Amino acid sequence: LGLATVDTPVGIALKVDERREKYFVPYHAALQAEIDRLRALHQKIVVYDCHSIRSVLPRLFEGTLPVFNLGTNDGKSADPALQAMVDEILAGTGETYVVNGRFKGGWITRNFGRPQNNVHALQMELSNRGYMREPEGKGTPDNWPVPYDPAFA
The missing domain is CATH 1.20.5 (Single alpha-helices involved in coiled-coils or other helix-helix interfaces)
Known part of the structure; x- marks a missing residue:
């Protein structure tokens, strides 16, 4: 329901x-x-609300998330120029990314982002595979959390 x-x-x-x-x-x-x-x-200030998420979550979405998932509540929580700057930075990483895709911005972004008052809020959902060796399949006590890997640090 x-x-x-x-x-x-x-x-x-x-x-x-x-x-x-x-x-x-x-x-x-x-x-x-x-x-x-x-x-x-x-x-001016920027509220940067960053979260980590599994790259594949079949119960929430199909396929694999981009590494970077930036949300600005469809441009309502941050100045478009700031969003464009971050978009350009993400494009230069060589990693996959999306702006205002599945994650447009959660409670913090929507409630604290007030660009008209010079308070800009960005949400970033960072897929685990962007910074760690992510276990395949469902996370279990045997494979999650993963051990520290300096190659991904």
């Missing part, structure tokens, strides 16, 4: 309200305070 579950796979309640108040609210309040602090010091 498209609804989020409120239980774990073993039937334990997620305690959504408790977790929201304990983690989500204070984290985002601290982020807003830091944005306000930096904005008082600088004419």
